[in-house]
Amino acid sequence: MENIIKCLHCGKSNYKKKGFRKTQNRGKIQKFYCFECHRYFTNDEGFYRMRNSEEKITECIDLYFSNLSSRKVRNHLRRHRPKNASHETILNWCRKYVLKVTKYTETLQPQLSGQFYADETEIDREKDHNDIFWCNVDWGTRYINATLYSPYDQNLNDATKFMEKIKQSKRLPKYIQTDAGVFYPTAFKSVFYSNRGKRDEQPEHRINNVSKTGKHNVRIESVFMKVKDRTQDFRGLKALWSAPILMQGIILQHNYIESHTTTGQVPSELAGLKLECGVNRWLGLIKLATFNKV
Ligand SMILES: [Zn+2]
CATH class of the missing domain: 2.20.25 (N-terminal domain of TfIIb)
Structure with a gap:
């Protein structure tokens, strides 16, 4: 570019x-x-008026979204760099560049298989209540194409909003597989069923009730497990304005930064997006986002 x-x-x-x-x-x-x-x-290459080197900033972002807490990233800096940064500064870098890169990645058109797996994860952000993170993965590419962050327990309204977001991603699903969650059937019907056309040409809702079938799709669940693993650091630490941005960073890390263990490729590459990111992919993405400002 x-x-x-x-x-x-x-x-x-x-x-x-x-x-x-x-x-x-x-x-x-x-x-x-x-x-x-x-x-x-x-x-402006994306680091205008920043007081730290772009290598140091992107290294911290990569470490944080690789599942190191902001305090552990800070300690890493203390051991390896003459000048360091507070854990709050590191979180600020993460949020700033997640927002910048997301504006850019939202303009891209990943080519998806349309075989979708949707799931929800509880985020332990506050003591006596969980937020819910809704997340849809494409089987063919492992690309996560739709998410929804909600401060409420599971409910029909959020399930429907989530299905709308899957629909907006422009790839009509062949099917969406979910667990036996009570809100999925109604939400799916209201978003994807239509009176026009034949029923068997429309998207299919597959329900996998694991407690009955005993069938796990290990490969897809490894994606959801990765997302779940990385939310451990959220307890009592992140405000509601901040948590969805950091979750989005976890998704960027998955889609654009790390090679998937079984496919050996980054999901965005499998989805046909040829981005010139170089070795330091966060740095490459930030530069692309800066040069292709929307
Ligand atoms: Zn001028």
């Missing part, structure tokens, strides 16, 4: 290189002079 340099002040692309700006933590940065508005600017 093209990297078009634009003036930070006026957005035009009529400039020349003009010396360097020295920064304390990010070395020398190329300066530009804009012929349109006659001001100087530096190229």
